[in-house]
Amino acid sequence: MVRKNVNILVAILLSILLVLAGCSSKTKDNAGTKDKGETANKPDTFIYGIDGDPGNAVNVISTGDRYGLMEIKTLYSPLYMYNGKDNVKYFLAESMTPSADFLTYTAKLRKDVKWHDGQPFTADDVVFTYEQMLKEENGGWARSQLIFNNQPVKVEKVDDYTVKFTLPTVSMGAMEALGNIFIMPKHVYEGEANIANSAKNATPVGTGPYKLKEYKAGESVTFEKNDDYFLGAPKIAKVVYRIIMDPNTATLALQKGEINALAIQPSDTSKFKGNANVSIKPYDEGRIGYLAFNLSSKAVQSKDVRTAIAYGLNREEINTASYVSTDFSKPAYSFLPKKATYFTDKVEKHKFDTKKSKDLLAKAGVSDLKLKLAFIANNPIQQKQAAVIQQNLKEAGVSVELVGMDATALSKKLQSVQTDFDMYLSGYIMGIDPDTFNSLFVTNGEANYMHYSNPKVDELFNQGRVEKDDTKRKAIYEExxxxxxxxxxxxxxxxxKRILSIDSRIKGIEEAALVPVYTFEDMSKLSY
Structure with a gap:
């Protein structure tokens, strides 16, 4: 899940062969002329291997998958990226200032930004984008975060370079909720009835560091640099997202220098030991991987049964089997990642204890318990997690049937009330402020696939959203x-962590900044 449930993973071997045979572009230094005794020509292309096809209909309103959002980040710009209270990276906005009562936020915009077609960027584009995101018929991925107490934020143009956001009620997570939304050109999309399926999505006009050059279905997306990029022309002329569905083929392509970057599994890091041409860059995405119960199932409606199962799980063994090393994974005890505001690990950790698990089941009057565990069948991490969970619970006297499913099919099942399985494996990347996680746990929350309901939790989330006192707000979210x-x-x-393996010649990675979902916060800073 990336914000609002994102799962991507399929395998099409034939398209991979076509990619490598017909779309290969070597990244070795070109033979070039000499300049001051040095090679003048450097590689002009950065090729990033990805295992999904973002398609040619990406748009800032409805696109919500990882690779679609990576494409959006390459082409478009947000007002700002919210990475924490003290870590806000401004793009189209120069500032975003709340009023004393936290009911209005005022964005001051840059005056030096042009769209890829040369038209000036103004406040009209910002107002248009947020209005389109709020329209229910557009299916905007961020619509819910722009609704406060069942009422939408009001977005108004003050002047050509000032926009005012007015909330219907105080929301202390508003700075994050209003950010991370990419701005679309009003002059291109105005009057478009169906943005998600608009033909204009195939010829995007953005403000980002790169322009779309070519899309080849199942093969690649190619971008060329935007010399008028407001933060400075990109240092690398061309970027290619090459679609390679098979991880072994992708790894081989990186080893051979046919691609420059690839996100790899922990088990594959050993393949690059001693390889001076590739650097391994694990980085934090604030992702929580978890096991959850389907509370539509009678078998797990008892809290005592669920607690018994929790004690029957060996978290450390599960993580070691799936992520190899603590370099790539740390045990999680809260629904919040460690970088989230008000994170605490002072919670019940359900330390692995098979005897206690058995005793609790006996106390609950449950014997010969049989459960079904759903997971994404071709996800190697979840495969390993599921196998260890099955073995752990077998020792506690619980029989677990593993139900491997296609990612799309599992996602659809989770969004309905069903009893096809009792437990499932999943993960999410949600945000920084704890209020952004409420849809996972509040009664009838749009991402509450557990069908969990606790009136006290609902009440506390409502209190935390409006509490202005930091100490009191901290206590609410800890509870x-x-x-x-x-x-x-x-x-x-x-x-x-996400593990990026990248060509050792690539410079500027720290300046480009490794961030959740998009990989790079600003690809224009990468260079050879």
Missing amino acids: IQKLIIEDAAFYPLTEN
């Missing part, structure tokens, strides 16, 4: 974390 773990409907497993 929420404790209650959710005590209810044992949600069992956090891991806070894992």
Whole structure:
């Protein structure tokens, strides 16, 4: 899940062969002329291997998958990226200032920004984008975060370079909720009835560091640099997202220098030991991987049964089997990642204890318990997690049937009330402020696939949203974390890192900044 449930993973071997045979572009230094005794020509292309096809209909309103959002980040710009209270990276906005009562936020915009077609960027584009995101018929991925107490934020143009956001009620997570939304050109999309399926999506006009040059279905997306980029022309002329569905083929392509970057599994890091041409860059995405119970199932509606199962799980063994090393994964005990505001690990950790698990099941009058565990069949991490969970619970006297499913099919099942399985494995990347996580746990929350309900948790989330006193707000979210773990409907497993393997010649990675979902916060800073 990336914000609002994102799962991507399929395998098409034939398209991979076509990619490598017909679309290969070597990244070795070109033979070039001499300049001051040195090679003048450097590689002009950065090729990033990805295992999904973002398609040619990406748009800032409805696109919500990882690779679609990576493409959006390459082409478009947000007002700002919210990475924490003290870490806001401004792009189209120069500042975003709340009023004393936290009911209005005023964005001051840059005056030096042009769209890829040369038209000036103004406040009209910002107002248009947020209005389109709020329209229910557009299916905007961020619509829910722009609704406060069942009412939408009001977005107004003050002048050509000032926009005012007015909230219907105080929301202390508003700075994050209003950010991270990419701005679309009003002059291109105005009057478009169906933005998600608009033909204009195939010829995007953005403000980002790169322009779309070519899309080849199942093969690649190619971008060329935007010399008028407001933060400075990119240092690398061309970027290619090459679609390689098979991880072994992708790894080989990186080893051979046919691609420059690839996100790899922990088990594949050993393949690059001693390889001076490739650097391994694990980085934090604030992702929580977890086991959850489907509370539509009668078998797990008892808190005592769920607690018994929690004690029957060996979190450390599960993580070691799936992520190899603590370099790539740390045990998670809260629904919040460690970088989230008000994170605490002072919660019940359900330390692995098979005897206690058996005793609790006996006390609950449950014997010969049989459960079904759903997971994404072709996800190697979840495969390993599921196998260890099955073995752990077998020792506790619980029989677990593993139900491997296609990612799309599992996602659809989770969004309905069903009893096809009793537990499932998943993960999410949600945000920084704890209020952004409320849809996972509040009664009838749009991402509450557990069908979990605790009136006290609902009440506390409502209180935390409007509480202005930092000390009181901290206490509220610490209490929420404790209650959710005590209810044992949600069992956090891991806070894992994404592992980027990248051509050692690439410079500027720190300046480009490795961030959740998009990989790079600003690709224009990369160079050879």
